[in-house]
Amino acid sequence: MSRRIFVSAKEVADRAGVSRSAVSRTFTPGASVSEETRRRVIEAAEALGYHVNHLARGLMRNESGIVCLIVSELDTPYRASLIRALTGQLQSASKIAMLINTDRSDDSVDQALRQAISYRADASIILSGMPDRSITDLCLKSGQRLVLINRDEDRDGALMINLNDRDAARRSFIALLRAGCRNFAFANSEAMTPSLMAREEGFRAAGREHGLEVTVERFGSTTYQSGAVLAQRLLTRETRPDAIFCVNDLLACGLMDAARFQFNLAVPSELCVVGFDDIEQASWTSYNLTTFAQPVDRIAAEAVAWLDQVTPAQTNSRRLEADLVWRGSVRGG
Amino acid sequence: MSRRIFVSAKEVADRAGVSRSAVSRTFTPGASVSEETRRRVIEAAEALGYHVNHLARGLMRNESGIVCLIVSELDTPYRASLIRALTGQLQSASKIAMLINTDRSDDSVDQALRQAISYRADASIILSGMPDRSITDLCLKSGQRLVLINRDEDRDGALMINLNDRDAARRSFIALLRAGCRNFAFANSEAMTPSLMAREEGFRAAGREHGLEVTVERFGSTTYQSGAVLAQRLLTRETRPDAIFCVNDLLACGLMDAARFQFNLAVPSELCVVGFDDIEQASWTSYNLTTFAQPVDRIAAEAVAWLDQVTPAQTNSRRLEADLVWRGSVRGG
DNA sequence: CCCATTTTTGCAAGCGAGTGCAACAAGCAG
DNA sequence: CTGCTTGTTGCACTCGCTTGCAAAAATGGG
Numbered sequence: 001m002s003r004r005i006f007v008s009a010k011e012v013a014d015r016a017g018v019s020r021s022a023v024s025r026t027f028t029p030g031a032s033v034s035e036e037t038r039r040r041v042i043e044a045a046e047a048l049g050y051h052v053n054h055l056a057r058g059l060m061r062n063e064s065g066i067v068c069l070i071v072s073e074l075d076t077p078y079r080a081s082l083i084r085a086l087t088g089q090l091q092s093a094s095k096i097a098m099l100i101n102t103d104r105s106d107d108s109v110d111q112a113l114r115q116a117i118s119y120r121a122d123a124s125i126i127l128s129g130m131p132d133r134s135i136t137d138l139c140l141k142s143g144q145r146l147v148l149i150n151r152d153e154d155r156d157g158a159l160m161i162n163l164n165d166r167d168a169a170r171r172s173f174i175a176l177l178r179a180g181c182r183n184f185a186f187a188n189s190e191a192m193t194p195s196l197m198a199r200e201e202g203f204r205a206a207g208r209e210h211g212l213e214v215t216v217e218r219f220g221s222t223t224y225q226s227g228a229v230l231a232q233r234l235l236t237r238e239t240r241p242d243a244i245f246c247v248n249d250l251l252a253c254g255l256m257d258a259a260r261f262q263f264n265l266a267v268p269s270e271l272c273v274v275g276f277d278d279i280e281q282a283s284w285t286s287y288n289l290t291t292f293a294q295p296v297d298r299i300a301a302e303a304v305a306w307l308d309q310v311t312p313a314q315t316n317s318r319r320l321e322a323d324l325v326w327r328g329s330v331r332g333g
Numbered sequence: 334m335s336r337r338i339f340v341s342a343k344e345v346a347d348r349a350g351v352s353r354s355a356v357s358r359t360f361t362p363g364a365s366v367s368e369e370t371r372r373r374v375i376e377a378a379e380a381l382g383y384h385v386n387h388l389a390r391g392l393m394r395n396e397s398g399i400v401c402l403i404v405s406e407l408d409t410p411y412r413a414s415l416i417r418a419l420t421g422q423l424q425s426a427s428k429i430a431m432l433i434n435t436d437r438s439d440d441s442v443d444q445a446l447r448q449a450i451s452y453r454a455d456a457s458i459i460l461s462g463m464p465d466r467s468i469t470d471l472c473l474k475s476g477q478r479l480v481l482i483n484r485d486e487d488r489d490g491a492l493m494i495n496l497n498d499r500d501a502a503r504r505s506f507i508a509l510l511r512a513g514c515r516n517f518a519f520a521n522s523e524a525m526t527p528s529l530m531a532r533e534e535g536f537r538a539a540g541r542e543h544g545l546e547v548t549v550e551r552f553g554s555t556t557y558q559s560g561a562v563l564a565q566r567l568l569t570r571e572t573r574p575d576a577i578f579c580v581n582d583l584l585a586c587g588l589m590d591a592a593r594f595q596f597n598l599a600v601p602s603e604l605c606v607v608g609f610d611d612i613e614q615a616s617w618t619s620y621n622l623t624t625f626a627q628p629v630d631r632i633a634a635e636a637v638a639w640l641d642q643v644t645p646a647q648t649n650s651r652r653l654e655a656d657l658v659w660r661g662s663v664r665g666g
Numbered sequence: 667c668c669c670a671t672t673t674t675t676g677c678a679a680g681c682g683a684g685t686g687c688a689a690c691a692a693g694c695a696g
Numbered sequence: 697c698t699g700c701t702t703g704t705t706g707c708a709c710t711c712g713c714t715t716g717c718a719a720a721a722a723t724g725g726g
Contacts, residue, residue: 004395004396004453004475004476005474005475005476006450006453006475006476006712007475008711008712008713009712009713010712018675018676019675019676019677020676020712020713021675021676021677021714021715022674022675022676023713024712024713024714024715025674025675025714025715028714028715031714031715032673032674032675033674033675034673034674034675034722037674037675049471049474049475051447051450051451052451052712052713053392053451053453053711053712053713054451054452054453054713055388055389055391055392055397055452055453055711055712055713056388056392056681056711056712056713056714057712057713057714058388058681058713059386059388059389059392059681059682059683059711059712059713059714060680060681060712060713060714060715061681061713061714062337062681063337064388066431069432073417074413074416074417074420075410075413075414075416075417075613076413077408077410077413080407080408080409080410080413081408083407083408083432084406084407084408084434084436087407087432087433087434088434088436088437091433091434091437096431096433096448096452097431097432097433097434098399098429098430098431098432099402099416099420099430099431099432100420100424100429100430101417101420101421101424101430103417103421104421104424114384115429117339117384118384118385118386118387119387119388119429120337120339120386120387120388138382141338141382142337142338142339142340142382143337143338143339224613224617228618253617254617257617257618257619258618260618260619261618261619280408280557281614284557284586284587284590285561285590285591285593285594286586286590286593286594286619286620287619339682341681341682341683342682342683343682351705351706352705352706352707353682353683353706354684354685354705354706354707355704355705355706356683357682357683357684357685358684358685358704358705360683361684361685364684364685365703365704365705366704366705367703367704367705370704370705385682385683386681386682386683387683388681388682388683389681389682389683389684389711390682390683390684391683391711392681392682392683392684392710392711392712392713393682393683393684393685393710393711394683394684394711395711
């Protein structure tokens with residue numbers, strides 16, 4: 001079964017009684033075709049079910065319209081909503097997303113970029129992991145655009161979109177301080193990616209500025225399960241924290257559940273919690289979590305706008321602000 | 334900036350001192366090339382950073398290796414995990430996923446399929462919505478494979494993967510009956526898709542068989558928020574249900590939160606709840622929801638296996654079983 | 667009505683690869 | 697040495713499209 005009998009421009013041309021170029025031009029915005037021929041071509045195309053072959057077009061035009069999204073653990077709420085925003089906005093800019101899942105091995109971000117090159121993607125957007133410099137250089141040299149979201153490592157020529165994590169962490173500290181908390185803790189994973197570390201640094205720095213100790217605990221990856229373990233570790237300390245900033249919401253949910261059901265602590269009266277990302281679950285009544293919102297639409301918009309530019313601007317780094325979403329997991333507010 | 338200077342087979346051939354065909358054959362498994370030339374080609378390719386142009390290859394071979402995933406609201410937990418499974422398994426079968434987001438307008442499933450045709454996708458997998466017959470016919474006629482997941486409407490030639498929703502609903506009823514419940518309710522959305530309706534039918538049918546009334550309430554879409562509204566409606570009835578089967582987990586979470594925080598009902602002692610999908614949140618301590626697991630890996634495996642077949646089998650419909658995951662939202666167990 | 671513009675149209679040359687075919691080389695049996 | 701098989705290689709055509717170029721048609725001004 002390799003019938004694969006797509007109808008080609010030739011057939012449309014024959015049926016419409018015009019040349020193949022006429023068909024081509026009909027489907028090329030801005031090309032010179034008379035109203036009459038265009039009508040006949042459209043009609044024939046409709047009747048035959050013709051669709052321009054984007055593979056062939058990409059080959060000729062030397063631009064495929066494809067943008068690769070490189071991501072692991074894509075069912076994580078934050079990732080999923082970012083992907084949703086990106087695919088939506090890419091489509092509005094008449095590009096199409098190829099999704100490459102890098103869950104498997106470690107070098108697979110490199111593999112993913114090779115795929116991107118093979119399909120002559122116009123650009124790649126990296127949401128997870130960090131590829132080797134040699135391969136990113138190859139991408140850039142080949143004229144493929146590169147967007148790094150929350151990756152932070154430098155790659156000249158690539159667009160880097162980051163949040164102001166340090167500042168958010170600082171604001172979180174102040175909010176907790178105003179809520180009357182005095183024993184601060186930071187619940188982190190062991191992932192140690194730049195943006196996660198920036199949150200930790202920012203929170204610690206704020207502590208130092210106010211002359212207050214900040215307990216830091218790190219465990220596993222940024223998941224619900226890690227949150228539970230971190231709760232275990234933090235809440236059994238001699239001086240129990242009354243304020244915990246969690247490196248992301250998923251972890252915060254796990255931590256809150258453990259605090260509540262395992263340690264019988266009431267949030268926010270006995271323990272204040274702040275998260276990061278503003279995933280949907282943060283707004284659920286059970287959590288009602290005060291958190292920082294990832295501006296997914298802004299992120300996607302910046303990325304797509306940059307891809308649409310003819311010549312990428314000088315400044316290829318964006319630092320976006322994460323807004324604090326006040327909910328019930330912190331007193332006051 | 335349209336440099337786009339990818340290296341071509343010609344350049345590799347020149348550098349290796351062989352013909353272009355030799356390069357082509359080197360990268361075509363099973364083609365006849367001597368060990369010596371292959372070595373030289375590989376070496377030159379490596380040095381130049383050559384990657385076969387999949388656009389051109391797809392054009393010639395008349396198969397692109399692209400599979401379109403057509404989906405809306407892809408940040409929904411169940412959808413996201415299905416996408417993760419699909420992309421992972423497609424890649425293992427050396428195919429690549431194109432993700433088409435159909436959030437926007439209503440006819441956009443049709444639009445998506447047009448895109449799939451334009452990119453000469455080998456197949457399309459539809460997770461949301463239902464395209465017009467005319468366009469699916471065009472896909473099939475063009476030799477493009479079609480997979481419908483939980484769509485249920487018939488399309489000859491397409492693979493249809495469904496769950497045994499009716500049976501799951503029946504088992505759910507029996508479990509609730511055994512838990513000692515007597516006032517049964519079914520919380521549904523107004524989406525009315527076949528698989529959701531099958532769950533409702535199945536649950537009602539089980540009720541009839543046991544001579545017990547089943548209250549059905551429908552509202553909005555299958556979201557957390559709808560769950561809250563449905564709780565409001567169901568739990569204010571003169572005879573309050575003590576067993577609610579929710580059409581999916583998201584809705585169940587909303588319903589449980591409302592039951593708990595708004596109506597002060599304890600789960601499972603005063604109210605038993607069963608969901609569907611087994612999203613990650615169902616396992617969180619706050620919900621600890623008894624539910625039916627969507628066999629996402631099986632679904633993905635069936636889809637990919639069918640795509641790999643040279644000639645699609647006669648029987649192009651799969652009905653998979655959803656396993657009951659016992660947790661704490663139902664007494665006993 | 668004629669000539670100069672402008673618009674439309676078709677031809678043909680690519681884009682980067684795969685592959686049938688024939689030429690060629692090597693290996694081997696007779 | 698000849699004839700034949702087996703394995704490699706290059707030529708040239710093809711896939712479906714875009715686009716520069718020049719010819720043809722349409723338009724308009726004088």
